[in-house]
Amino acid sequence: MAGRLLTRFVSWTLPSASGAVGTAVRGTRRFYRTAVGRTAAAPTSGRAAFLLGLPALSCLGYEAYRRVRTSAVLHAAGKEEVLEQADYLYSCAETEKLYRLLLHYKDSDDAEFLWRLARASRDLSLLPDVEAERKKQLVFGAFEFAKRALEKDDGCFAAHKWYAVCLSDVGDYEGVKVKIGNSYIIREHLERAVELNPRDATSLHILGHWCFAFAELPWYQRKVAAVIFSSPPVSTYKEALEFFLKAEEVDPDFYSKNLLMLGKTYMAMKDKQKALHWLTKAREYPARTPEDKEVHKEAIDLLKKLG
Numbered sequence: 001m002a003g004r005l006l007t008r009f010v011s012w013t014l015p016s017a018s019g020a021v022g023t024a025v026r027g028t029r030r031f032y033r034t035a036v037g038r039t040a041a042a043p044t045s046g047r048a049a050f051l052l053g054l055p056a057l058s059c060l061g062y063e064a065y066r067r068v069r070t071s072a073v074l075h076a077a078g079k080e081e082v083l084e085q086a087d088y089l090y091s092c093a094e095t096e097k098l099y100r101l102l103l104h105y106k107d108s109d110d111a112e113f114l115w116r117l118a119r120a121s122r123d124l125s126l127l128p129d130v131e132a133e134r135k136k137q138l139v140f141g142a143f144e145f146a147k148r149a150l151e152k153d154d155g156c157f158a159a160h161k162w163y164a165v166c167l168s169d170v171g172d173y174e175g176v177k178v179k180i181g182n183s184y185i186i187r188e189h190l191e192r193a194v195e196l197n198p199r200d201a202t203s204l205h206i207l208g209h210w211c212f213a214f215a216e217l218p219w220y221q222r223k224v225a226a227v228i229f230s231s232p233p234v235s236t237y238k239e240a241l242e243f244f245l246k247a248e249e250v251d252p253d254f255y256s257k258n259l260l261m262l263g264k265t266y267m268a269m270k271d272k273q274k275a276l277h278w279l280t281k282a283r284e285y286p287a288r289t290p291e292d293k294e295v296h297k298e299a300i301d302l303l304k305k306l307g
Contacts, residue, residue, distance in 0.1 A: 079110065086116050095123045106145070111153035118146035118162045122169060136173060142166045157196035161203050164189040180229040186210070187233070201251035205258050208243030211235035212265060241265045256285040256295040263302060272306060279303050 082105070089098040099120040105113040124130065125138035143166040149159040164186045171179035187210060193203040214235040217225070225232035244262045253259070263279035266272075282299035285292060 079112070083112060083116070086120075090116075090120075095120065095127065099124045109152055111149040111156045111159050114145045114149035114152065115156065115159045115162045118142045118149060118166055121145060122162075122166060125169075139166070139169045139173070143170045155196060157193040157200060157203070160189040160193040160196065161200070161206075164193070164206075177228055180225065180232055183210075183233045199250050201247040201254045201258070204243050204247035204250065205255060205261070208240045208247065208258075208261060208265075211240035211243060212237065212261060212268075215240055216268070237265050237268045241269070253281075253285070256282055256287075256292045259285060260295045260299055263299065267302065267306070276303070276306055279306070 082101070086098060086102055089101065099117075102113060102117040102120050106117060108114060119142070121138045121142035125135045125142065130138070143163075146159065146163040146166040149156065150163045153159055167182050167189075168179075168186055171182050187207070190203055190207050190210070193200060194207065197203070212235075214233050215237045222232065222234075241262070244258055244265060247254070247258050248262065259278050259282035263275050263277075263282055266275035266278060279299045279302050282295055283303060285295065287293045287296050
């Protein structure tokens with residue numbers, strides 16, 4: 001893969017409180033940058049760094065309710081109430097409060113608690129003031145929670161998605177060869193997440209970014225990867241494009257980065273008119289988050305290059 005295998009994927013979509021596939025989420029979904037997004041993101045222009053992989057999906061996933069309860073903390077008694085409280089805190093980017101809440105359920109056998117705890121642990125690890133050793137503990141802890149969630153419920157799409165994300169993260173500590181080998185597993189779980197929930201736009205976006213990173217890999221880096229690993233992952237811009245377009249189809253304008261990546265993919269495919277269309281949309285996307293602002297700036301720079 002390229003650069004840091006799957007450079008910190010960030011927070012992804014927020015399913016319904018129960019996490020059930022196909023259930024409607026209450027209210028209007030809007031995406032907000034997670035704590036993860038406050039860290040340095042993967043390069044979004046130029047060649048992918050060697051062994052990059054997935055994007056720093058730094059804001060995918062915060063889903064705000066159109067109408068939320070006025071109290072920030074609910075005195076929950078049952079599972080549904082706790083999950084509702086957890087999802088509310090997530091929508092408000094209350095990372096530390098969310099982590100403390102879910103930590104009470106770290107020994108649970110319920111995948112719905114465990115994948116949310118994996119996500120919260122990961123988000124907490126990416127806060128800017130977290131020390132290196134604490135960060136490592138949280139990253140590996142997140143992976144263990146995601147792994148247990150998957151063991152408890154193999155039919156939970158969110159468990160597959162977060163397992164893929166957290167496996168990518170632990171790869172940063174395990175060396176290049178392990179990261180390349182893990183890339184196959186990561187894709188398998190992302191594909192399984194999409195199979196279980198075809199309407200999850202963020203899983204589709206992530207798969208698109210995975211494909212884009214390998215399609216972008218220069219020939220000389222491919223040769224180096226082949227020395228390290230006999231059969232490194234490969235993909236094409238066409239494959240990346242299919243995922244980005246599908247994500248846009250199931251949830252139009254859900255994420256400024258998806259618009260940007262559509263423009264960049266069409267640029268790579270030498271389709272100027274379609275690149276102009278999507279980059280213009282990315283430029284005009286309301287900049288509600290720091291990541292949206294970064295996307296806005298990059299879209300402007302790319303539009304200048306296209307003339």
